[in-house]
């Protein structure tokens with residue numbers, strides 16, 4: 382029986398990285414993946430995780446690890462070093478790529494949250510700032526990928542696929558494919574990978 386529980390929400394790009402990691406690291410017999418509601422006072426998550434966000438990894442003793450990177454660190458620790466997904470300090474470029482993708486994910490999350498507000502509550506300034514940030518980072522990622530980045534199937538690659546997958550179906554306000562053929566091709570090719578195919582988010 383699985384001793385650990387990974388809480389997720391089907392639309393969360395952060396939780397999707399952890400869900401793909403469970404599949405990639407072949408941890409399904411040790412980590413059960415369970416759905417939690419978000420922004421819900423009755424969420425199954427809250428007794429373990431006052432933050433109320435996903436991903437959250439509940440260990441068998443109740444210790445709950447939150448935030449994508451610490452969750453990945455724990456999942457990685459369950460397999461032998463050669464199979465781990467998170468880049469270490471000995472791979473600064475991969476680490477930089479991972480950080481860059483997470484930074485863009487944070488910005489897209491802010492932009493998307495703003496768009497979900499009633500129109501009269503939206504901040505045009507926040508939307509403009511995040512739209513500009515997204516374009517800037519996506520252009521840099523396009524250049525990174527064109528220069529040979531994202532060749533390994535590491536945390537940076539899975540984070541990139543989760544980010545683009547989120548934009549594709551849940552944040553269509555951002556025309557991320559436009560002018561970015563390398564990222565588009567990378568994303569399209571990624572869909573055949575079982576961990577990617579099994580975790581596609583629902584449309585919003």
Ligand SMILES: N[C@@H](CCC(=O)N[C@@H](CS)C(=O)NCC(=O)O)C(=O)O
Nearest residue numbers: 393394395419420434435436448449
């Ligand atoms: N910095 C966090 C971000 C996680 C996050 O924002 N998750 C969202 C879903 S995409 C969430 O759980 N939101 C619920 C809330 O804000 O209450 C991480 O690295 O995991």
